[in-house]
Amino acid sequence: MEIEQVLANSIREAVKELFQHEPEEVKLEETNADFAGDFTYVVFPLLRFSKKKPEETASAIGDYLTSKGAPLESFNVVKGFLNLVTNDTVWLQYLKDNQHNPKFGFSSNQTGSTVMVEYSSPNTNKPLHLGHVRNNLLGYSVAEIMKANGFEVVKANLINDRGIHICKSMLAWKKFGNGETPETSGIKGDHLVGKYYVEFDKHYKAEIDTLVAGGMEQEAAEKNAPLILEAQEMLRSWESGNPDTIALWQEMNSWVYSGFELTYHRLGVNFDVIYHESDTYKLGKDIITEGLNKNVFFQKPDGSVWIDLTEEGLDQKLLLRSDGTSVYMTQDLGTADLKYQQHKVQISIYVVGNEQDYHFKVLFLIMKKLGREYAAGMHHLSYGMVDLPHGKMKSREGTVVDADDLMQEMHETAKQKTLELGKTEGMQNFELNELYEKLGMAALKFYILKVDPKKRMLFNPQESIDFQGDTGPFVLYTYARIQSILKQAGESWKLEQPGDTLMAPEKEVIQVLSRMPAAVEDACKSYSPAVLCHFCLDLAKSFNRLYNELTFLKETDVQKRSLRLQLAEMTSTALKNSLQLLGIEVVERM
RNA sequence: GACCUCGUAGCUCAGCUGGAUAGAGCAACUGCCUUCUAAGCAGUAGGUCAUAGGUUCGAAUCCUAUCGGGGUCGCCA
Numbered sequence: 001m002e003i004e005q006v007l008a009n010s011i012r013e014a015v016k017e018l019f020q021h022e023p024e025e026v027k028l029e030e031t032n033a034d035f036a037g038d039f040t041y042v043v044f045p046l047l048r049f050s051k052k053k054p055e056e057t058a059s060a061i062g063d064y065l066t067s068k069g070a071p072l073e074s075f076n077v078v079k080g081f082l083n084l085v086t087n088d089t090v091w092l093q094y095l096k097d098n099q100h101n102p103k104f105g106f107s108s109n110q111t112g113s114t115v116m117v118e119y120s121s122p123n124t125n126k127p128l129h130l131g132h133v134r135n136n137l138l139g140y141s142v143a144e145i146m147k148a149n150g151f152e153v154v155k156a157n158l159i160n161d162r163g164i165h166i167c168k169s170m171l172a173w174k175k176f177g178n179g180e181t182p183e184t185s186g187i188k189g190d191h192l193v194g195k196y197y198v199e200f201d202k203h204y205k206a207e208i209d210t211l212v213a214g215g216m217e218q219e220a221a222e223k224n225a226p227l228i229l230e231a232q233e234m235l236r237s238w239e240s241g242n243p244d245t246i247a248l249w250q251e252m253n254s255w256v257y258s259g260f261e262l263t264y265h266r267l268g269v270n271f272d273v274i275y276h277e278s279d280t281y282k283l284g285k286d287i288i289t290e291g292l293n294k295n296v297f298f299q300k301p302d303g304s305v306w307i308d309l310t311e312e313g314l315d316q317k318l319l320l321r322s323d324g325t326s327v328y329m330t331q332d333l334g335t336a337d338l339k340y341q342q343h344k345v346q347i348s349i350y351v352v353g354n355e356q357d358y359h360f361k362v363l364f365l366i367m368k369k370l371g372r373e374y375a376a377g378m379h380h381l382s383y384g385m386v387d388l389p390h391g392k393m394k395s396r397e398g399t400v401v402d403a404d405d406l407m408q409e410m411h412e413t414a415k416q417k418t419l420e421l422g423k424t425e426g427m428q429n430f431e432l433n434e435l436y437e438k439l440g441m442a443a444l445k446f447y448i449l450k451v452d453p454k455k456r457m458l459f460n461p462q463e464s465i466d467f468q469g470d471t472g473p474f475v476l477y478t479y480a481r482i483q484s485i486l487k488q489a490g491e492s493w494k495l496e497q498p499g500d501t502l503m504a505p506e507k508e509v510i511q512v513l514s515r516m517p518a519a520v521e522d523a524c525k526s527y528s529p530a531v532l533c534h535f536c537l538d539l540a541k542s543f544n545r546l547y548n549e550l551t552f553l554k555e556t557d558v559q560k561r562s563l564r565l566q567l568a569e570m571t572s573t574a575l576k577n578s579l580q581l582l583g584i585e586v587v588e589r590m
Numbered sequence: 591g592a593c594c595u596c597g598u599a600g601c602u603c604a605g606c607u608g609g610a611u612a613g614a615g616c617a618a619c620u621g622c623c624u625u626c627u628a629a630g631c632a633g634u635a636g637g638u639c640a641u642a643g644g645u646u647c648g649a650a651u652c653c654u655a656u657c658g659g660g661g662u663c664g665c666c667a
Binding site: 027029032034035040042044045047054078079080081123160163164165277302304313314315318320321322323325327328331353354355356357358359361384385387391392417418420421423439447450451452454455456457458460463466467468469470471473474476477478480481484485488489530534537541544545547548549551552553554555589590 | 594
C-alpha cells in the first residue's frame with residue numbers, strides 16, 4: 001500500500017476515535033516547502049466535531065498517530081495544519097519493494113475493458129500540419145496511457161478519403177497536372193496532392209473574381225464558378241461509381257497514403273484499425289429508421305429527418321437530408337455501432353478538436369436516447385487549436401506549419417545544439433543521426449504534450465522550440481546522465497547492503513518516485529499526457545538536485561553509494577516508463 | 591444575437607474536486623565545471639491570479655455580472 005494511504009487510514013481511525021466522526025474522505029496534501037513535513041492534513045473542517053481550537057485538534061490527531069505507531073518521525077502543528085514528518089524506514093521500504101519492477105508506475109491489474117482511441121483522422125487532400133501533429137501525439141499518448149492503466153486498447157484511424165475536397169485535388173490535377181506523379185516530380189505523395197488542392201483554390205478564386213467583376217454577387221459567384229460545378233459533378237461521378245473517376249481517386253489516394261505512412265512513422269504513431277470513410281459513409285441509415293420507429297427522431301414534410309434536443313438546451317439537428325443522403329452525423333451514428341460490433345468497446349474516445357464540441361455532444365446524446373449501452377463510455381477528447389502568433393493557421397495565406405518540415409527542422413536544431421556542446425566524440429554517423437532524431441522529436445513532443453490538451457496553445461515558428469529548462473531534452477539528459485553513472489558503476493554495488501538513513505535530497509527523490517502510479521492514473525482519468533510531462537519534470541529536477549548536492553561514484557561509504565545507485569537506477573526506470581507513455585524514446589548518451 | 595470556452599510574472603505554461611506567504615521554464619542579473627555529462631545546480635528580480643460583487647473560518651480555485659480573446663450555431667465535414 002502507498003504510504004500516503006497508510007497515513008490517511010490512520011487519520012481516519014484517529015478522527016473516529018477522538019471526535020466520534022467518520023470523515024467522508026481523508027485528503028493529504030504535500031507539505032508546503034516552507035514548513036517541516038512530508039504530508040499535511042488540514043483540520044479546519046473537523047472543528048465542528050472536535051469542538052476544540054484548530055491547534056488542539058491537530059495536536060490531538062498527531063498524538064494519536066504517534067501513540068498508535070504510525071510511521072512518523074515527528075509532527076508539527078501550524079494553525080489548522082497538521083504537518084507529518086515520515087520516518088526514513090517507510091521510504092527505504094518503498095524503494096526496496098519497487099526498484100526491481102521494470103513496469104514501475106504502470107497499473108498491475110487489468111480492467112477487463114476495451115477502449116478504442118480514434119485519432120488522426122486526416123483528409124486525403126493535403127499533407128499533415130501542426131494541428132494534426134497535436135492530434136496524433138495526444139491520441140497515441142492517451143492510448144499508451146490507457147494501456148498502462150490496464151485497458152485493452154484499439155487505436156483507430158478514420159480516414160476521410162472521399163468528398164468534395166479530394167475531388168478538388170483530382171480535378172486540378174487532371175486539368176493542370178500534365179500527368180505529374182510523385183515519381184516524376186520527386187514530391188512526396190501527400191504534398192503533391194496538396195499542391196493540386198491549392199492549385200484548385202487558386203483558379204477557383206480567379207473565376208469568382210471574374211464573375212464578381214462581371215456584376216455577380218460574391219455568394220452567387222462562389223456557387224456558380226465553373227470549377228466548383230465541375231468538382232461537384234466529379235463527386236457525383238464518384239458516387240455513381242464511374243470507373244475513370246474511381247481509378248484516379250484510387251491512384252491519388254495511394255500517393256497520399258504512402259506520404260502519410262512516412263509522416264506517421266517519423267512521428268512514431270501507429271494504428272490497429274484503419275477505417276475509410278468511403279466504406280463507412282453509407283452507414284447509419286438503418287439507425288435513422290430505428291430512431292424514427294422509436295420516436296426519438298422525427299421527419300419533416302420534405303422527408304428530412306431531425307432530432308429535437310431543445311429540452312436538453314440544444315436545438316434541432318438534421319440527421320438525414322431530404323433527398324435521403326447522409327450528413328456527417330449520419331455516418332458517425334453508424335460508425336459508432338460498427339466500432340462496438342467489431343471490437344466490443346466499452347469506452348470509445350474521439351480525439352477531435354474543440355471546434356466540434358457541439359457535434360459530439362449531440363452524437364452522444366442521440367446514442368443515449370437510442371438506448372445504446374455503450375453510450376455512457378463515449379468520450380470526446382476535445383483539444384484546443386494550435387495558434388500561431390498571428391492567429392489560426394491558414395493554408396491560403398501560407399501560414400501552415402507543415403508536419404514534415406517541422407520534424408526536419410527539429411532534427412536540424414538538435415544536430416546544431418549537439419555539435420555546439422561537442423559531447424559526442426567517438427559516435428558513429430548512424431548513431432549521431434539517430435540521436436539528433438530522438439532529441440528533436442523529444443523536444444517537439446514534450447513541447448506539445450506538456451500543455452493541457454483542453455487548452456489552446458501557441459506555437460511561435462520564429463522562436464525555435466527550447467532544449468533547455470522544462471523540455472524533452474532536459475528529461476532525456478537526466479536519463480542519459482544516469483546511464484553514464486550506472487555504466488561506470490558496474491555491477492558490484494548491487495551486492496552491497498544499502499544504508500538505512502536518508503539525506504534530504506535522497507528522500508525527496510523517493511517521494512517523487514512514489515507519486516508516479518498516481519500520476520499515471522490521473523493522466524488516464526483526465527485524458528491528459530500533460531500530467532505525465534509534469535511528473536517527468538518533477539522527477540528529473542529532484543534527481544538533478546541530488547546529483548549536484550551529493551556524489552555517486554565518488555561516495556566512499558559503500559552503503560550510501562549503494563543506496564544512491566539504487567535511486568539512480570529506479571529513477572531511470574521511472575523516466576523511461578513515463579516517456580514511453582508520451583511516445584518519447586530515451587537516449588543512452590547525449 | 592444565443593450557447594460553449596479561456597483570461598495567473600515581459601513571454602510560454604503549472605496550480606483550479608476551496609486551505610498556509612500564488613509556482614516552474616524562457617528572457618534579465620549573480621554565483622557554481624583542475625570534469626561521477628554545466629542540455630545541469632543554486633540564487634536575485636519580476637504578480638491587484640481580467641474587473642466588480644457574492645458564498646465561506648478560508649477563494650486564483652465555487653456562484654453572478656461586466657470587459658476582453660477564441661470557438662460553435664449549414665440539407666459542410
